Amino acid sequence: MAPRNRTGADVIRFENVSKIYPKQERPALEGVDLEIVKGEFVFLVGLSGSGKSTFLRLILKEETPTTGSIVVAGKDLNSLSAHKIPELRRQVGTVFQDFRLLPNKTVAENVAFTLHVLGYSQKEINREVPDALELVGLEEKADRRPGELAGGEQQRVAIARAYVSRPAILIADEPTGNLDPANSVGIMKLLDRINREGTTVLMATHDSTIVDQMRKRVIELEGGHVIRDQVRGVYGYSG
Amino acid sequence: MRAKFVMSEVRIGLRRNVTMTFAVMITVAISLTVLGIGLLANSQVRVMKDYWYDKIQVSIFLCDPLSSSASCAGGAVTQAQINQIQSDIQALPVVQNVYFENQAQAYQHFQDQFKGSAIAQNVTADQLPQSFRIKLKDPTKFAVIQSAFAGRPGVDSVQDEHTILDKFFKLLGVLRDGALLIGIASVLTAALLISNTLRLAAFSRRRETGVMRLVGASSFSIQLPFLLEGIVSTLIGWGVSTGLLAGFKYLIDTKVSPLLSFTRFFTWGDVWSASALLLVTGFVVSSLSSVLTLRRHLKV
Numbered sequence: 001m002a003p004r005n006r007t008g009a010d011v012i013r014f015e016n017v018s019k020i021y022p023k024q025e026r027p028a029l030e031g032v033d034l035e036i037v038k039g040e041f042v043f044l045v046g047l048s049g050s051g052k053s054t055f056l057r058l059i060l061k062e063e064t065p066t067t068g069s070i071v072v073a074g075k076d077l078n079s080l081s082a083h084k085i086p087e088l089r090r091q092v093g094t095v096f097q098d099f100r101l102l103p104n105k106t107v108a109e110n111v112a113f114t115l116h117v118l119g120y121s122q123k124e125i126n127r128e129v130p131d132a133l134e135l136v137g138l139e140e141k142a143d144r145r146p147g148e149l150a151g152g153e154q155q156r157v158a159i160a161r162a163y164v165s166r167p168a169i170l171i172a173d174e175p176t177g178n179l180d181p182a183n184s185v186g187i188m189k190l191l192d193r194i195n196r197e198g199t200t201v202l203m204a205t206h207d208s209t210i211v212d213q214m215r216k217r218v219i220e221l222e223g224g225h226v227i228r229d230q231v232r233g234v235y236g237y238s239g
Numbered sequence: 240m241r242a243k244f245v246m247s248e249v250r251i252g253l254r255r256n257v258t259m260t261f262a263v264m265i266t267v268a269i270s271l272t273v274l275g276i277g278l279l280a281n282s283q284v285r286v287m288k289d290y291w292y293d294k295i296q297v298s299i300f301l302c303d304p305l306s307s308s309a310s311c312a313g314g315a316v317t318q319a320q321i322n323q324i325q326s327d328i329q330a331l332p333v334v335q336n337v338y339f340e341n342q343a344q345a346y347q348h349f350q351d352q353f354k355g356s357a358i359a360q361n362v363t364a365d366q367l368p369q370s371f372r373i374k375l376k377d378p379t380k381f382a383v384i385q386s387a388f389a390g391r392p393g394v395d396s397v398q399d400e401h402t403i404l405d406k407f408f409k410l411l412g413v414l415r416d417g418a419l420l421i422g423i424a425s426v427l428t429a430a431l432l433i434s435n436t437l438r439l440a441a442f443s444r445r446r447e448t449g450v451m452r453l454v455g456a457s458s459f460s461i462q463l464p465f466l467l468e469g470i471v472s473t474l475i476g477w478g479v480s481t482g483l484l485a486g487f488k489y490l491i492d493t494k495v496s497p498l499l500s501f502t503r504f505f506t507w508g509d510v511w512s513a514s515a516l517l518l519v520t521g522f523v524v525s526s527l528s529s530v531l532t533l534r535r536h537l538k539v
Contacts, residue, residue: 060453083457090455102447104251116244117456165454 267476
């Protein structure tokens, strides 16, 4: 198990968290107790239905825990009122397996969308968007539409969009799930770089190769329980 | 979010949903027009009441030798009775003015009224009764005159033109209420259509709203473009309805009014105040239905 009370502020803390969805007997998460500190890179692994998605949804307060408390970026989510939820989400960037880009907007507009929503001025947007696109290596394709890009490139756009506002935490839900191995490696390098710049990265994945190569902290869920929390872990004993 | 960005999202939304946007505009235009016609009918009834009630009189017909009512048993009215009745009428506070119509004047009126008909040629002045023509300060206070003079010696009958007009206005009132009811019903239809359209718009843009949610947009800024779309289409619909009502007024002024010279019609002022009321109605109905719909279908 990972040692507790390491140095650095915890950005995500779960205290005895359980989640039981209505009309389901088996809890999706049960007695989860863990913390993730600032600057960590954490893999969340487990089979489908092990509770990974619930875990991520709880962090974004898309769900509320049945029992237990969750603190994210200094906010106690149980006492966070509904109109403060957007504030929480501004501090958590999100990347998904299906990219979730806006097909009618160009790459640059997709990235700028975050900043528009957050009320940045056009001047700030003009400065930040090229930076973010450069980080993900897509400055040449700023005016293309997502449909014209390859899967790996689309995921890079999604990462640029999640990162352009410099969130404290980046959550990636199977970001390489739709990508071939070469593109997956590219995405992982990008996430690693973002992590090195100080952003806490939490990535749910099925990709054992990546987990084994990166040698980061691994939290494994099974049936809603944390069955493993390893500092420099691999995907799993069973592969 | 900056206003410019919000407006560009609104434009995109209106363009993307162009058929539904049109449906909303047309429905709003039609329903507000129907409601507006109801409002103008209301103004029209008021104008006609003012016009006609201003003209109507209570008439007290006096006994002549031919009268058969019980109060005329004493024969034709005497000059003393006439004087007494006149001073009694003038003493009543509800009376605005009164004039006496003798047989010669009655004959003249009769000739004017039935000009060219056979009856006008056969009647003579001494067949027509003398009468007092009374104008009341408040035309509804007819009962005061009725109770004071009906059955009094020398008085044949008391007649109120008001009762005839009342039937007419009752009919107009039913028509007006019907128009208002249909107007309100069609405004409700428009509200449902707006709600449905926004539901579809919210569904068709769930990607955008999902992304907005993810990057931390407040629910207000997510809903604002939809709200504005509903309001913008309503405003356009309102503009069309005001145009239609103005056209209606123009038609009445140029085509109908010259044919029906016996009455007056609602004024341009009535059109504008109806339009203002429609604007408020449209605005309230569309924002209310939008907010309620969005609250259900665009949860953050």
